[in-house]
Amino acid sequence: MNSYKEKLFKGITYTASLLAIVILMAIIYSLFREGLPLFKVTRLSDFIFGSAWYPTHAIPEFGALTLIAGTLSVTLGALIIAVPLGLGSAVFISEIASPRLREIAKPLIELLAGIPSVVYGLFGMAFLAPLIRDWFNLDTGLNVLSTSIILGIMIVPIIASMSEDALSNVPKNIREASLALGATRMESITRTIIPAAKSGILGSVLMGFGRAIGETMVVLMVAGGSAQIPGSIFDSIRPLTSTIAAEMGETVMGDLHYRSLFALAILLFLLTFITNLFTELVFLKRSKR
Amino acid sequence: MKKTYIILALLTLAAILPIFGKGNQLTCSGSTTVLPIAQATAEAFMDLHPEVNISIRGGGSGVGIAALQNGTVQIANSSRRMKSKEIAAAKAKGINPTPYAVANDGIAMVLHKSNPVKNLTIAQIKSIYTGKIKNWKDLGGANLPIVVISRDVASGTFEVFNEKALAGAKVESSAQLLASNNAIVSTVGSTPGAIGYVGLGYVTADVKICTVNNVSPSETTVKNQSYPLSRQLYMYTNGKAKGDAARYLLFIQSAAGQAIVKKQGFISL
Numbered sequence: 001m002n003s004y005k006e007k008l009f010k011g012i013t014y015t016a017s018l019l020a021i022v023i024l025m026a027i028i029y030s031l032f033r034e035g036l037p038l039f040k041v042t043r044l045s046d047f048i049f050g051s052a053w054y055p056t057h058a059i060p061e062f063g064a065l066t067l068i069a070g071t072l073s074v075t076l077g078a079l080i081i082a083v084p085l086g087l088g089s090a091v092f093i094s095e096i097a098s099p100r101l102r103e104i105a106k107p108l109i110e111l112l113a114g115i116p117s118v119v120y121g122l123f124g125m126a127f128l129a130p131l132i133r134d135w136f137n138l139d140t141g142l143n144v145l146s147t148s149i150i151l152g153i154m155i156v157p158i159i160a161s162m163s164e165d166a167l168s169n170v171p172k173n174i175r176e177a178s179l180a181l182g183a184t185r186m187e188s189i190t191r192t193i194i195p196a197a198k199s200g201i202l203g204s205v206l207m208g209f210g211r212a213i214g215e216t217m218v219v220l221m222v223a224g225g226s227a228q229i230p231g232s233i234f235d236s237i238r239p240l241t242s243t244i245a246a247e248m249g250e251t252v253m254g255d256l257h258y259r260s261l262f263a264l265a266i267l268l269f270l271l272t273f274i275t276n277l278f279t280e281l282v283f284l285k286r287s288k289r
Numbered sequence: 290m291k292k293t294y295i296i297l298a299l300l301t302l303a304a305i306l307p308i309f310g311k312g313n314q315l316t317c318s319g320s321t322t323v324l325p326i327a328q329a330t331a332e333a334f335m336d337l338h339p340e341v342n343i344s345i346r347g348g349g350s351g352v353g354i355a356a357l358q359n360g361t362v363q364i365a366n367s368s369r370r371m372k373s374k375e376i377a378a379a380k381a382k383g384i385n386p387t388p389y390a391v392a393n394d395g396i397a398m399v400l401h402k403s404n405p406v407k408n409l410t411i412a413q414i415k416s417i418y419t420g421k422i423k424n425w426k427d428l429g430g431a432n433l434p435i436v437v438i439s440r441d442v443a444s445g446t447f448e449v450f451n452e453k454a455l456a457g458a459k460v461e462s463s464a465q466l467l468a469s470n471n472a473i474v475s476t477v478g479s480t481p482g483a484i485g486y487v488g489l490g491y492v493t494a495d496v497k498i499c500t501v502n503n504v505s506p507s508e509t510t511v512k513n514q515s516y517p518l519s520r521q522l523y524m525y526t527n528g529k530a531k532g533d534a535a536r537y538l539l540f541i542q543s544a545a546g547q548a549i550v551k552k553q554g555f556i557s558l
Contacts, residue, residue: 054459056442066462130479139436139482142465225441225466236465246468250321250349250443257443 031269035262038062047263053227053238055247055257062260064267069229070237071213071268077148077233078155078212083205085152086159090201093160094167095189106164113157121221124150129222138234142224145233150218155208162207166200167193199282206279210272216241240268315533318346319353319366320445322488323522325553326392327366330541333549337540341533350445357525358382363534365525368394368445369452388523389530389538392547393556395489395506396450396518399474399496401481406430408500411517414454417484420461425482437464438473438485446470449520450486486518490554511556522555 039047042062050063093105128149129141170193178192179185194201224236225246244261251258317327324347331343345366348356353365358379371379371386379386398409406428409417416422417435426432439460440447451457467473470491477485478495485496489506492498498506501517510516530538540546547557 052459052462054442056448057459058457133480139434140465140480142476220468225468226463227466228462236463238466246441246466247443249347250351250441250445252351252355255351255355 028269031262031266035259035264035266038256038259038263041256042260047260048267051229053243055260060256060260062256062263064240064264066227066229067238067240067243067264068267070223070227071239071241071271073144073230073237074147074151074219074223074239075209075212077144078151079205079209081148081152082155082159082208082212086156086204086208087163087201089156089160090163090167091189091194094164095185095193106161109157109160111157112153113161115154117154117215117217118221120150120154121218124218124222136234140224140236142222143234143236144223144230147219147223147237148233150222151212151215154215154218155211158211159204159208162204163197163201166197166204169200170196203279203282206275206282210275210279213275214241214268214272216245220245240264244268313341313533315341315343315364315537316346316362317343317353317364317366317524318348318356318362320350320368320522321347322368322394322445323366323391323524326522326541326550326555327524329549329553330546331537333545334537334540338533338536341537343537349443350448351443354379354386354525357386357527358384360384360527363526364530364537367523367525369448369520370523371525385528386525387527387529388525389542390521390558391524391538391541392522392550393511393558394520394522395511395516395556396446396453396486396520397489397492397498397506398501398518399477399485399487399492400499401477401483402495402497403481404430404497404499406499408503410502411454414501415456415458418455418460418464419458420463433482436480436483437461438476438480438483439464439466440470440473440486441466441468446486446488450518453518453520454486488554489556508556512558521558 047062047064048068049065050061051065052061052063053066054061089105089109093102093109097105124146125142129143129146131141132138132143132146133141174192174196175188178188183191219239220242223239223242225238225242226236227238227243228235230237244264247257248261251261324345327345331345335341335343350367350369353362353367354371354375356362357365358375359382365386370388376386398414400406404425406425409428413422413428417428418437418439420437422428422435424432424434437460440450442460451460465476467476467485470487473485473487474491474493474496477483478493489511504510504516506516506518511519524538524541526534526538529535541550542558550557
């Protein structure tokens with residue numbers, strides 16, 4: 001009887017994990033099946049390095065460089081904002097705050113991660129963008145800076161929470177050894193504890209990067225949507241995700257424009273896949289140690 | 290945003306209705322601009338003829354036309370005339386697309402309320418959207434950079450604007466592309482140097498309409514086509530409309546149908 005139950009349980013969990021993998025494979029397969037035919041018409045180098053995105057023009061052009069530049073600029077901007085904030089709050093919660101404050105602060109920061117992205121987008125569009133426009137006396141507040149700030153705030157909880165885990169997991173003997181050798185609290189945090197938690201912190205940053213690069217709603221609402229390579233942080237841009245979201249609704253299934261959007265999705269998939277792979281390797285390295 | 294909800298609601302309806310429907314099924318899909326007209330007239334028509342069941346989907350003019358070509362819908366809604374390429378593709382499949390005008394619509398050029406510019410010529414609009422004129426002072430306005438706002442290139446409104454105002458020229462790459470008429474109105478309304486274009490039915494008090502070639506978009510100027518950015522909205526059927534489709538199209542073109550068209554913010558035939 002017991003062994004029967006054991007087997008059933010094993011079977012259910014096995015099927016569940018197998019199904020997840022099968023579905024993932026099916027998604028990847030359909031992505032490539034729908035997207036790759038574009039390259040019968042457009043050269044791969046023109047697609048990646050071409051800077052003219054005119055998919056519905058009489059002579060269509062599919063140059064994704066401006067879209068890639070848009071995605072990378074706001075993702076980088078988000079990291080510049082989120083890494084100091086996230087790491088700072090992680091150090092405070094893990095090393096400096098009293099146990100009671102820690103009990104309150106940690107769940108609170110994790111709660112931030114649960115806010116739907118459309119709410120962040122609305123906030124950015126209705127409050128932050130006009131503010132930025134007036135502060136810097138710009139023509140439009142829908143630009144790289146506003147988008148980076150919103151995306152940055154979105155990924156702070158990811159970086160803070162995962163970095164805090166990594167810092168708390170630093171073994172007690174390392175901390176005590178450091179203090180015993182006469183290091184001050186600050187020296188021991190910056191020279192001993194953070195280096196010891198290095199791979200966990202790096203993993204959290206890569207995780208935040210992956211989240212920011214795939215975010216769609218916020219960039220659709222706040223980035224402005226100009227397909228250009230940004231010359232400054234005050235230019236509007238058009239990331240890969242918002243291009244797919246905005247244009248997919250009105251394309252005809254199977255035509256060239258439809259294929260080109262799937263090709264963009266392949267690019268995006270490869271970018272996030274490589275990031276996740278990298279994250280995985282960083283974590284594997286840590287757990288082996 | 291509002292449009293998205295309407296589309297979602299319609300999609301749900303479209304999925305549920307066939308379960309309950311006993312009568313004759315009529316399916317149409319296509320332009321999101323024509324969607325409110327199709328929806329409102331279909332409701333009124335089904336009140337008069339409960340035995341007919343009309344389901345309506347959005348998706349865009351191109352999607353509706355493709356669906357008509359594939360024979361999956363009886364009526365394709367389109368905010369533009371079919372392209373010769375699309376007609377040829379339909380004929381190759383044995384489909385003979387026939388247009389029925391259902392309403393008139395004007396594309397209004399909208400500016401921020403503080404902008405003193407009152408009129409733009411088609412040539413000036415083209416220069417603005419292709420990036421040749423970059424400051425309002427070249428157009429008799431203040432010394433203020435122009436923020437060019439356009440619709441997504443996949444929308445029917447963009448296609449008509451592209452054909453009538455830009456003669457097929459490419460919009461400069463620094464133009465902001467927004468996803469809906471509503472988004473354009475709210476962005477232009479809050480950006481002093483902005484210029485945008487929207488369907489006449491979407492203009493609100495937050496923005497200022499500027500005349501084009503000294504003609505203001507009104508019921509008369511759109512009807513007699515003297516306003517340069519006017520268009521007709523169509524429903525396409527395969528061959529001459531028959532049966533329920535014919536009755537539905539006749540209803541839209543009737544006085545009662547056209548009253549609904551006006552109520553939706555469009556201009557009657």
